[in-house]
Amino acid sequence: MKRSFIQQAKTGEPVLIQGFLEHIRNTRYMAFLVVRDRSGKMQVTIEKSAHPEWTALIETLTAESVVSIEGTIQENPQVKLGGRELIPTAITIESLAAPLPLTHEANIDTRLDYRWLDLRGEKERLLFEVQTCLVGAMREFLLQREFLEIHTPKLIAAASESGADVFEVGYFDRKAYLAQSPQFYKQMAMAAGFERIFETGPVFRAEKSYTNRHTTEFTGFDLEFSYIESFHDVMHLEAELLTYALERVQEKYGEAIEKHYGTKVIIPKLPFPEIALPELYRELEKRYGYRLPECERGDTTTEAEQLSYRFSMEEFRHEFLLVTDFAAEKRAFYHMQKDGVPQGYDLIWRGVEITTGAQREHRYDVLCRQAEERGLGEDVRFYTEFFRYGCPPHGGFGLGVDRLTMLLLGTGIKEAMFLFRGPNRLTP
Ligand code: 4AD
Ligand code: MG
Numbered sequence: 001m002k003r004s005f006i007q008q009a010k011t012g013e014p015v016l017i018q019g020f021l022e023h024i025r026n027t028r029y030m031a032f033l034v035v036r037d038r039s040g041k042m043q044v045t046i047e048k049s050a051h052p053e054w055t056a057l058i059e060t061l062t063a064e065s066v067v068s069i070e071g072t073i074q075e076n077p078q079v080k081l082g083g084r085e086l087i088p089t090a091i092t093i094e095s096l097a098a099p100l101p102l103t104h105e106a107n108i109d110t111r112l113d114y115r116w117l118d119l120r121g122e123k124e125r126l127l128f129e130v131q132t133c134l135v136g137a138m139r140e141f142l143l144q145r146e147f148l149e150i151h152t153p154k155l156i157a158a159a160s161e162s163g164a165d166v167f168e169v170g171y172f173d174r175k176a177y178l179a180q181s182p183q184f185y186k187q188m189a190m191a192a193g194f195e196r197i198f199e200t201g202p203v204f205r206a207e208k209s210y211t212n213r214h215t216t217e218f219t220g221f222d223l224e225f226s227y228i229e230s231f232h233d234v235m236h237l238e239a240e241l242l243t244y245a246l247e248r249v250q251e252k253y254g255e256a257i258e259k260h261y262g263t264k265v266i267i268p269k270l271p272f273p274e275i276a277l278p279e280l281y282r283e284l285e286k287r288y289g290y291r292l293p294e295c296e297r298g299d300t301t302t303e304a305e306q307l308s309y310r311f312s313m314e315e316f317r318h319e320f321l322l323v324t325d326f327a328a329e330k331r332a333f334y335h336m337q338k339d340g341v342p343q344g345y346d347l348i349w350r351g352v353e354i355t356t357g358a359q360r361e362h363r364y365d366v367l368c369r370q371a372e373e374r375g376l377g378e379d380v381r382f383y384t385e386f387f388r389y390g391c392p393p394h395g396g397f398g399l400g401v402d403r404l405t406m407l408l409l410g411t412g413i414k415e416a417m418f419l420f421r422g423p424n425r426l427t428p
Contacts, residue, residue, distance in 0.1 A: 001070060007039035011073045011084060017042060018068045018094070020120065024061050031058045034081065035069060038125075044069055045076075045085040057091060064097040064120070108414050115419060115428060123260040127416065130253050131405045135200060137248035138221060141241050147196040147223065152185035154178055154202055158379045167206045167216075178204035181398055183334070184383045186224035187360060190394040191386040198223035200401065208423045211302075212412035213352055213403055217421040221404075224360075224396030231336075231343045231359040234395040235322050238347060238355060239272040242320075249408070263410040266319060272347070273316040276325035280304070283311055298327025300346065300353065309351030321348045333370045333380075336361045336395075347397075350407045357397025364388050 001016040009015045019037035031054075033044040048055065061067075071088035079085045102114045111118040118124055139149070155169070155176050167178040182199050189197045203220040228234060249257075250265040257265055275283070281297050284290040284307050292301065300308070300323065312321040324345045328335075331342040335358040344358025361367040364387040371380050406416035414420040419428065 005039035006035065006037050006042045009042070009073055011075060014070065014072055015086070016068060016070045017086065019066070021061060021063060021065045021067055024063060026058055033061070035067060041081050043079050043081045043085045044071070044088055046088060054091060057093070060096065061093070062097045062099070064100060065093055066095040068092040068094055108412070112414060112420055112425065113428070126253070126256055126260055127405065127409060128418070130249055130257065130408065131401070133249050133252055134245050134404065134408070135221065135401060137245040138241055141244045142198050142223065145196065147198050147225070148194055150189055150197050150199050151201065152179070152182040152199060154204070158382065165206045167204050180205060181220060182222050183398070186222055186396055187394070188386045190224055190226050191389070191391040195226040195392070210423070213406065215402065215413055215417065215421055216423065218417070219401040221399040221401050222396065224394060226392035226394040228359060228393060228395045231345060231357065231395050234357045234359065234397055235274070235345055236271065238357060238397055239270055239320070243268050243270055257409060261409045261411070265408065268318060268320050272320045272322050273312060273318050274322040274324060277323055278325060280308060280311070280323060284308070287311060299330040305348050305353055306351040308348050319350055323348060331358070333374045333376060334360050334367065352403060352407055354403050354407065355397050355399045357395065359393070359395035362387060362391045362393050
């Protein structure tokens with residue numbers, strides 16, 4: 001017999017359902033099982049006198065075992081689970097579960113040790129449904145605008161970007177590195193005349209950070225496009241993209257998110273507010289007494305990001321804040337500069353950086369000079385070559401999918417990833 005999802009299984013005709021045993025109640029005359037599949041839950045009601053041959057089997061059943069059950073569904077208003085119950089004609093144990101090592105009160109690290117069990121929860125699965133919807137909507141938005149989806153290598157010969165924070169791996173008789181971002185290859189696609197591209201893929205960072213927003217391997221949503229006039233085009237595209245994606249998520253999962261995570265999905269207003277970093281520091285000092293020595297004001301700090309949320313809500317009634325005018329030495333060498341000011345931005349959502357974006361330097365000689373100023377000449381030669389034979393002006397951004405998910409649902413990053421990776425965690 002063909003398997004039916006519990007939610008769609010019809011009343012009054014023979015069905016086969018398959019799933020985990022969420023609950024077992026074995027009484028003297030009756031046994032009640034609750035079977036769960038990805039669509040829902042079903043009570044299975046067994047009158048023991050009608051099936052003496054199942055007595056031993058029922059006694060061996062354990063919670064979270066996987067079973068196949070054939071039978072007929074009937075209506076019964078007394079059944080709490082949707083007023084229906086399955087009267088079985090055959091029960092097969094597909095996989096008997098050992099006693100469970102995980103309780104509802106387990107801390108996040110124990111939960112991660114047994115992540116596959118942790119993920120059986122409705123709330124946990126919802127996160128991935130939401131993430132699927134979010135990333136799917138972002139992809140849809142870009143496909144509508146004729147972006148190409150590309151897949152760039154993660155094994156690379158030279159350290160990308162800054163050279164710091166890269167993982168080194170053995171590569172036959174030499175060394176290779178794990179890509180810190182698809183940055184260089186996104187730009188190669190611009191030199192190839194693709195004009196509009198995006199990629200969703202793994203990003204590796206050898207950072208020993210133990211925060212609720214850092215991981216050593218995350219999923220990056222990166223895009224790059226040509227013939228921009230300035231980095232403002234990049235900011236506007238990102239604002240539109242996120243607004244579109246959040247609308248899709250709210251439509252489909254707004255209620256479920258509120259129920260399980262206690263947070264509201266708020267559709268942002270366009271355009272997103274912008275502020276230059278020096279101005280932001282002045283505001284944070286004036287409003288909240290946040291003081292930072294002048295020499296540290298070229299970049300955001302964790303506290304400044306957090307406070308900027310409060311500022312953005314108070315000043316603009318907006319959860320997002322675009323911050324521009326970072327100090328040149330704090331930004332990557334490939335950012336275009338105008339009068340010494342990097343032509344890029346960070347996007348902060350609910351007090352956490354989710355994106356860095358910029359117009360890139362596409363002029364070969366200027367780019368080489370900026371690389372050399374950082375002592376990166378040789379390492380990035382393969383990259384600067386991309387710009388020698390004509391390259392359109394272009395820009396783009398890198399967005400952290402895990403951070404986006406985490407902020408959307410109000411969790412930490414460990415819960416927002418299928419499997420978290422950190423300095424102390426490489427398993428399961
Ligand atoms: O700000 P990042 O380092 O920028 C780049 O990689 C540039 N190539 C982007 C560009 O196009 N100019 O990384 C981009 C985003 C961050 O804003 C953050 O959301 C996420 O990636 N991210 C991390 N997420 C989790 N753990 C980490 N250790 C992260 N580092 C960055
Ligand atoms: Mg950044």
